[in-house]
Amino acid sequence: MTLRSLTIAPLTRDAFAPFGQVIEASDAAQHFTINDGNTERYHDLAHIEPGPQGKTIVSIFRGLPRNLPFEISMMERHPLASQAFMPLSSRPYLVVVAAAGEAPTVEQLHVFLCQGRQGVNYAAGVWHHPLLALEATSDFLVIDRSGPGHNCDIATLTPGGLIGPLP
Ligand SMILES: NC(=O)N[C@@H](O)C(=O)O
């Protein structure tokens, strides 16, 4: 079965808005000076949702680099809570998302190339592929949920999609 080649777009706040928020110190964000002028605060960048009886937790994911071209054959979602990734290794990475709701088809996937200064927060229920680090083993600060209930659904994509090489 031939795999559909997926287009890779640059990550922007507006393009990612249907799926969550971009975490980035940019002039588009609400920001103001604090600490007697020493520090600029980029304020309230992501809507963190711990969900019912959930606790917000902070972890570090150390992801091995994915080799391109890479087949996207599954997606997952966290129906109860959001999940945020902030790169700590300053390397680009990829995110693959689809709107919350029914399990996506390959035609409904959106692929974004994220820069090393850009984090993402997946809103609760948004379909996404597990971490897609590039170039070298990379660390990411992850803000998500611990608590009762089922918080990870998997969907298989048949046919899948193919990512890469990078534009
Ligand atoms: N399983 C896990 O915690 N990681 C995934 O949710 C992911 O999005 O990488």
Ligand code: NI
């Ligand atoms: Ni996830």
